[in-house]
Amino acid sequence: MRSNPTMYADLHQFWAETSCEDRLSRFQSLTLADRQEFFQQLSTRHQFEIISHLDEGEQTIWLRLLDPDDAADLLQEAAERDRARFLQLLDDTTRDDVQALLKYREDVAGGVMSTRFCRLRPDMTVSEGLTYVRKQALETVETVYAIYVLDAGQQLLGVTSLRTLFTSEPPMKIQDIMRTNIVTASVEDDQEKLSRLFAEHDLIAIPIVDGQNRIQGVVTVDDIVDVVQEEATEDIQKMGGSQALGAPYLEISLTGMLKKRAGWLTVLFVGEMLTANAMAHYEVEIAKAVVLTLFVPLIISSGGNAGSQASTLVIRAMALGELQPTDWFRVMKRELISGAVLGCILGAIGLLRVVIWEYAFHTYGPHYWRIGITVSATLVGIVLWGTLSGSLLPFLMRRLNLDPASASTPFVATLVDVTGLVLYFSVAKVVLGGVML
């Protein structure tokens, strides 16, 4: 928790909308007090932007203003050689803390936690505890609201809160007021798991422990709000068929954005080229019954839409921890029924459409019933297939240690398009064989 958050709404707006040069000169034009406070509120990316344009004397000032976890985040933005130099600018205790944090990836608990938390011994009295917490509160502990009770070996024995301490009788022992059933996380747990723990248990802080239940740090809920937003943003962007942008839409450079988008779009395009092969394979049939091609876009897009729905629902449920890898069979059973029902609905509408159009406009010729049945049967099949593959692909992704969110809407659509064409013309051969084909 940053200690003193204030508005600076207009400054934040300015920061989001201008170029690097404008931001730097605006920053330098602020009073020192404003600069101090505003700097701490800035995102890591913007803090790094400022730091990297200052001389070493000023760099020291701003770096030392940061809590160890924020300093570690900033250093992770820096290139390898700058990182060592920045580390030297920190005071000794902070440097040790930051180095400990830098051991962990940015997106695991160890990389998000603060190493400065409030601690007490179990045999202290409440009044001793209050004095001791007050002393720690004057220093730079991240939060004084969650207080951890440790033994001499840093083992986490219990947790209490300033509120409990504050409302307990002074002579009581800490060990008698502390809670011992504690929600903890491991340094290696990813931040998605952390955010689930916060959401489920309505906590204000979670202690992070190593394999021997020794406390390593603490993650506070206010830091997790950003994490939850970020994780959702990354998932959404991947599900929409691009790489995660990693920066606000208007702030990322145009070339940066194109790089994130062109890759997947090209991969999908190359995959989708298989549809041209599939179509070419049936060129003879198409030439004989051109009417079949009229329904190609309708059919493949229906499969794609059904697949999008299913994959989106499953990917999100996985991210929220509602679905575990072992649930694939339950999901398959559900989606088998869903796909069949949805397919029958669209199939029925498709059949109606062909029949009605024939009565109204005589579009499809004497074999319109057979055409209707071909379209309708294919729709049932492709919606079922789209639903099934859309819902199971995220499981496969996770099994392969890939991000399930990469089973994006366009990816599923592409898969279904190619196979859907084969299905359509195969059904047509059976239903229209000897009549039109």
Next chain:
Amino acid sequence: MRSNPTMYADLHQFWAETSCEDRLSRFQSLTLADRQEFFQQLSTRHQFEIISHLDEGEQTIWLRLLDPDDAADLLQEAAERDRARFLQLLDDTTRDDVQALLKYREDVAGGVMSTRFCRLRPDMTVSEGLTYVRKQALETVETVYAIYVLDAGQQLLGVTSLRTLFTSEPPMKIQDIMRTNIVTASVEDDQEKLSRLFAEHDLIAIPIVDGQNRIQGVVTVDDIVDVVQEEATEDIQKMGGSQALGAPYLEISLTGMLKKRAGWLTVLFVGEMLTANAMAHYEVEIAKAVVLTLFVPLIISSGGNAGSQASTLVIRAMALGELQPTDWFRVMKRELISGAVLGCILGAIGLLRVVIWEYAFHTYGPHYWRIGITVSATLVGIVLWGTLSGSLLPFLMRRLNLDPASASTPFVATLVDVTGLVLYFSVAKVVLGGVML
């Protein structure tokens, strides 16, 4: 903040996986103490499920266990006539609080806030303040960590924290230690805005005020983590082309889920039927140049993919507050360039593909260059068009007071499919006219 969150991990698991009857009998089998604590941890939906199966005596016990904001959430699940009856079961003060909260929609600040917050007068000393906060902490205030300084008319003058109070000199006045630049929200602000404020300013609580700056309640960050998750889930599900499920994937009934999915899928299907009309319009051309149909799936899906990317990025940026309605022109300029570049990349690959295939397999006949140019030019156009419409549709949605997230991937794809076909055959007529058509 619920005061004493504990694990019950196995119980929560059980709750997520069984039927209503099993849950109820399991609940009744717990000790009273466990029931009390576990009940407070349950989601509103599950709390309501239990309450609605108990007799009035028991209903009173469980309802009175809840904080006013949680009770208000629960009552919003109930039917109109039950709501009045449940209200009568509450004690008088809570009933007043709950009735005040029920005036607001569930998804605005007024509906999320707690009415029990910690307050002080500006002319108190720090030591008086501590005594007074201690008294309030023993009651049911939501949080004692954010403390609001009010005048006699409930006007919000400043804010301080238990930490500041705790570390200030006892004779100082509250008005001398309080901060006066405060981040507030209005009762009518929607929860998406609240979550942005929390994420931007790293706050632990935000006071909610009315039009006259009188404090109405407080929202704490731990309640917002759930909100952020929920909002993202709703957006993701809509963007995937279904209605928001409103319940975990495995918990929603199969018919419930089908209802949420069939609607949009049918609408999209009916919209997509226009592709059959568009194709029929060009039936003569297709019959003359069957080769053209081979690229139909490739072309329309490329437009759809480009549109998905753009709409996803814009919808998310809007939800995060990075894009305002007035930004549409800036977005249009960006996407015009992005679309053109991405279109040229895919167009070039498309052209190469036709030429290489012709050299390798002699697939496309003597006019392969013209076919290549038709495919390639259409790709540039459709990717540009998909990108533009995908990025601007969310702005249009918001203008029409609809949820931008409803400009879903499949919705954009459908739009682009129909128009893309018209574009393709129009380009073909120009390039191949007099030669093949």
